[in-house]
Amino acid sequence: MSTLTGTMYGAIAVPRDHPSFAGHFPKFPVLPGAVLLDAALQVIQRERGIDLTQWQIVSAKFIDAVRPGDALRLEHGLTQGGLIHFIVRAENRTVASGSLSSVAPAVASRPGGDA
DSSP states (O other): OOSOEEEEEEEEOOOTTOHHHHTSOTTSOOOOHHHHHHHHHHHHHHHHTOOGGGEEEEEEEEOSOOOTTOOEEEEEEEOTTSOEEEEEEETTEEEEEEEEEEOOOOOOOOTTSOO
């Protein structure tokens, strides 16, 4: 990671019998990226005490497979530009990374005039 401030670490709990493993893929169960991303976002929201509905995903990369029983660790911190950058690891493998950006408030326009 680049220089981060306020770095936090947490665990992502995905039960080995999570239903998404059963259908993704037969004989080689892998956690879908959407499930992993959702779990990471829940941890970030809880640990930072923020409402992530006011944030957007700038980037998300799924680098390696997450298998049933993988112990997942999350690292997340703030960049100098105000993004939240995160990395998900399973043991010594990086399995996902990404960034979140605060959504700027919309500028209200006046009826019949410019904003």
